[in-house]
Amino acid sequence: MTTLEFSYSLNKLSKSLKPFALKLTRDSDDANDLMQDTVVKAFSNKDKFTEGTNLKAWLYTIMKNTFITNYQKMVRRGTFIDTTDNLHYINSGSNMIENEAYSNFTMEDINYTLDQLEDVYKTPFLMHFKGYKYHEIAKDLTIPIGTVKNRIHIARKILKDELNIYKTKS
Incomplete structure (x- = not known):
């Protein structure tokens, strides 16, 4: 060629x-x-x-x-190496201290947004979040399974839109 x-x-x-x-x-x-x-x-x-x-x-x-x-x-x-006799990584996980402030703010925002949801969306969403299956939620709330799926979908969409500040770069 x-x-x-x-x-x-x-x-x-x-x-x-x-x-x-x-x-x-x-x-x-x-x-x-x-x-x-x-x-x-x-x-x-x-x-x-x-x-x-x-x-x-x-x-x-x-x-x-x-x-x-x-x-x-x-x-x-991005890795700093300590050149002393021990030769260990300074930024290894065992030497990091986590501050939970950011996650606390995040949870507060999530809980606030969940509280703002209408009960028709919040109840099925929280039940699904707790591990209930769609058919169990439908039976407990006496609504069709399609309605359960739709309400959970809408709740997720609302949460995603309201919490878009936490969206990761992709």
Whole structure:
């Protein structure tokens, strides 16, 4: 495969790598960086590509390995090593002190939001949360099982919307 053919194939396939990069990094800028690193590595190692094999799979492998390597570098950068005779990690879990203030605020917000729910949604939701099965809730509340599922779904949606401040980056 000539350099021109390889470059054309690489350019054509690089668009299909973007969703995979986004899935790995969960950030658009990091995904673009990963894409760029992958294309540079692929082009600089084009002599290692065996013609007739799957170029797309080869690119996916390069991207995955690049992501893993970058992640490992980032973790190593964040780890401080004590160089005394004991040689232990300063930021190991046994030396961390947890402050429960954040989780207390979170629970207060969750309980407040639950209290604001109408009883028709709150009761089935809390029963399901406590471990009751749908059919048990339907029997106890004398409502159809579909209604139980719908009310639990609505309660979850309301909680999700009201507590969106706690949504994690994804």
